Amino acid sequence: MDQLKLEERLERIERLLSSNKEVLTFEEACEYMGVSRSFLYKLTSRRQIPHSKPNGKMIFFEKRKLNLWLLRNKRKSEAEIEEETLEHNFKNRNA
Secondary structure, X not given: OOXXXXXXXXXXXXXXXXXXXXXEEHHHHHHHHOOOXXXXXXXXXXXXXXXXXXXXXXXXXXXXXXXXXXXXOOOOOHHHHHHHHHXXXXXXXXX
């Protein structure tokens, strides 16, 4: 097996293993969220994203809190808006 395929397989295994973790390091959080190091540093320094610094230097993130942060400010699809409108109209018509 050539070196490139072996490295790709190793990276895939590492990603699978880190996906089972509940607490992520700074580097893992960058990869998990798909953001640059500088962007994540900005977010942490401005206290815009939940994180922990237990020893004052290393930064850790709870995956559950990252997911909640990533999914905040949800935008509804047109189908969801239409469904809510229909439900609202149906309730008001029968009231």
